[in-house]
Amino acid sequence: QVQLVESGGGLVQAGGSLRLSCVASGRTFSGSAMGWFRQAPGKEREFVAAISWSGATIYYADSVKGRFTISRDNVKNTVGLQMNSLKPEDTAVYFCAAHRQAVPTTASVVGEYDYWGQGTQVTVSS
Numbered sequence: 001q002v003q004l005v006e007s008g009g010g011l012v013q014a015g016g017s018l019r020l021s022c023v024a025s026g027r028t029f030s031g032s033a034m035g036w037f038r039q040a041p042g043k044e045r046e047f048v049a050a051i052s053w054s055g056a057t058i059y060y061a062d063s064v065k066g067r068f069t070i071s072r073d074n075v076k077n078t079v080g081l082q083m084n085s086l087k088p089e090d091t092a093v094y095f096c097a098a099h100r101q102a103v104p105t106t107a108s109v110v111g112e113y114d115y116w117g118q119g120t121q122v123t124v125s126s
Contacts, residue, residue: 014086
């Protein structure tokens with residue numbers, strides 16, 4: 001079992017930055033790829049970014065590429081998401097998730113993640 005707790009969400013103006021953090025506890029964190037997803041009201045949960053267990057392989061959704069940066073610290077059992085140049089369309093609840101593989105073959109698929117945090121709200125005003 002893995003427990004994931006996100007933090008760092010909030011309200012920010014367009015063009016601003018936020019850094020999300022996810023702390024993992026439970027079974028071995030370093031053996032899992034980790035991902036960030038988001039869900040806006042009335043929309044499906046969508047992939048944002050993922051990072052392999054070693055941090056050597058990283059994936060981004062096209063919508064955030066160049067603006068968001070995912071990172072992880074296997075000593076502190078944390079995964080972060082630095083979000084820059086935020087846009088109103090980035091407004092959503094952001095979720096941290098643990099993938100069932102160390103290096104995901106399908107990083108963007110919700111069903112490939114076994115554990116999820118409770119989410120943190122990010123609101124970007126125009």
